Amino acid sequence: MTTIRPILPLKFYDDEGRIKPTWPLMASLLVLMRAILVFIASISYRPDTSLLLGLFYPDRHYFYLCLLVGLPALLVMTMVIWRHWLRERWTGCFYLIKPLVMLALLADIALHLHMANHGHWVFSWIIALTLLADMLILLYWLRSRTLKLMLLDWREP
Numbered sequence: 207m208t209t210i211r212p213i214l215p216l217k218f219y220d221d222e223g224r225i226k227p228t229w230p231l232m233a234s235l236l237v238l239m240r241a242i243l244v245f246i247a248s249i250s251y252r253p254d255t256s257l258l259l260g261l262f263y264p265d266r267h268y269f270y271l272c273l274l275v276g277l278p279a280l281l282v283m284t285m286v287i288w289r290h291w292l293r294e295r296w297t298g299c300f301y302l303i304k305p306l307v308m309l310a311l312l313a314d315i316a317l318h319l320h321m322a323n324h325g326h327w328v329f330s331w332i333i334a335l336t337l338l339a340d341m342l343i344l345l346y347w348l349r350s351r352t353l354k355l356m357l358l359d360w361r362e363p
Contacts, residue, residue, distance in 0.1 A: 214352065214355065222290070227286050227356065228350075228352055230350070230353075231286070232283075234343040234346060235282055235286070235307070237340075238275065238278075238279035238343070239276035239279040241272035241273045241275070241276050242280055244262045244263070272314075275310055275313045276310070277310075278307065278309050279306075281306060282307055282310075285299055285300070289360060297360070297361060300357065300361045303357060308347065311340055311343060311347070314340050315341075318336050318340070319337075321333055
């Protein structure tokens with residue numbers, strides 16, 4: 207029995223005929239793993255590695271929590287990058303993509319709401335922009351037709 211896949215424009219398919227990851231998917235994962243990216247950038251800054259970290263994350267505990275939030279997104283990014291290799295060996299891992307991203311998103315939202323509560327709900331641009339980005343990412347992951355089709359396509363052996 208063959209399944210009939212909805213037709214998308216050809217630009218959405220790779221050489222194997224599978225749906226490629228879209229730029230909003232990659233952007234959402236990069237936003238969720240921003241602490242990991244800042245950490246990598248701070249390591250590469252030779253004169254003072256703590257300067258860049260202190261600029262973005264003045265509180266070390268906040269930095270460590272953001273690193274934990276970024277781990278599921280890093281795992282999903284690894285799965286997206288190695289999707290061809292994983293498809294040959296273990297297609298079941300693609301069922302984990304959406305739950306891992308939702309876990310990271312909800313943890314990030316909860317962390318920033320806790321930070322806002324800890325600051326007695328005084329307006330902060332960082333918290334506001336992060337919550338806005340998280341809500342837009344959540345909306346994308348819940349409503350995107352292309353993302354749903356891509357995840358279904360990747361699950362097929």
